[in-house]
Amino acid sequence: MTGTAPSELRSRMMRAVRSKNTTPELKLRRLLHRAGFRFRLHRKDLPGSPDLAFPSRKAVIFVHGCFWHGHDCKRGARAPKSNADYWRAKIARNVERDGRSLDGLQAAGWRAATVWECELKDADAVLARVTLFLGGSPMRKVQNFGDDRNKGSCVHCGGPNETVDHAPSVVLLDAPLPPDLPTSPSCAACNQGFSNDEAYLACLLECVVAGSADPAKIGREKIAALIRRRPSLAAELAALRREEGGRIAFSFDRQRVENVIVKLARCHVAYEINEPRTDEPDSVWFTPLEAMTEVQRQEFEDGGDDLAVWPEVGSRAMQRLLIVDDDAFGEGWLDVQPGRYRFRTSVDDGLRVRMVIRGYLACEVRWD
Ligand SMILES: [Zn+2]
Ligand SMILES: [Zn+2]
Structure with a gap:
């Protein structure tokens, strides 16, 4: 990190926060696609533009990076070395916004789940949990x-x-x-x-x-x-x-x-x-x-x-x-x-x- 101007670093990290198609997201998408699920991506008309939407099941999934969205895990607890206050505030805002998105979705009759970056280490477990959340294997539905x-x-x-x-x-x-x-x-x-x-x-x-x-x-x-x-x-x-x-x-x-x-x-x-x-x-x-x-x-x-x-x-x-x-x-x-x-x-x-x-x-x- 040394030698990187704070502003440049910040804008790079800002982009990382907002980005779609992150590595964890792609991982989950592929996992679900192979299992036969079909979904829409980043629907802007839903609160929080959920990463994956399953319209026929009225369900959405967010894929969150543990650090950026303040997950209660080792990676989420990592403290930034510089500009700590800035990042803490930033993450707090993300968490708040995530909460608002979930409220908005619930109010609109959608069920929402969050898949955390750290969970994706165990693909089988994630697939089992998401399948349960979505109401069963897609094979019969397909x-x-x-x-x-x-x-x-x-x-x-x-x-x-x-x-x-x-x-x-x-x-x-x-x-x-x-x-x-x-x-x-x-x-x-x-x-x-x-x-x-x-x-x-x-x-x-x-x-x-x-x-x-x-x-x-x-x-x-x-x-x-x-x-x-x-x-x-x-x-x-x-x-x-x-x-x-x-x-x-x-x-x-x-x-x-x-x-x-x-x-x-x-x-x-x-x-x-x-x-x-x-x-x-x-x-x-x-x-x-x-x-x-x-x-x-x-x-x-x-x-x-x-x-x-x-x-x-x-x-x-x-x-x-x-x-x-x-x-x-x-x-x-x-x-x-x-x-x-x-x-x-x-x-x-x-x-x-x-x-x-x-x-x-x-x-x-x-x-x-
Ligand atoms: Zn985590
Ligand atoms: Zn025709």
């Missing part, structure tokens, strides 16, 4: 969610539940299909509309990868057969191809590609996070993976949570994050079929779905 999700209304337009949509669409995958492909309720009109655009996108990507619209040159046999069966589609695809300065390029209908990407994202948020969103997303973005810079690629693959509030690089917390918690970046990618489709959902202040289609097209859809 099953029920699954049933409910498939009984609901069309995830795209809120219309009638007439059929199911697969996410990812079957046309994007090859046989044998992975078991238990997630499905979401859909109305017949949406389902039909999407299957045309999905076939369009699947074919377009094969043509781009092959550099040709000729079925004989297409890699995926299923798509080659589809193009052969549909001469009008074959003609449409052939018309997209052009040569530009010795390079082969395909122009395409951006709207049709976006339709598919948003459809997939809607299915994923409805199924994975139980958050059906029929409203328009705040952003839709896609680009070939190979067109990304290394930094963009890294951010796309690993950028899980709010990077802006992470500890500074080189700080001890950051080292722990990188060394002990090597998979600290959110909940990770789900590889539905290698080289065909992978995706990742994250929930923070908003919902975000990232997808890679055909190992080629990187996509992101956000609802803020």
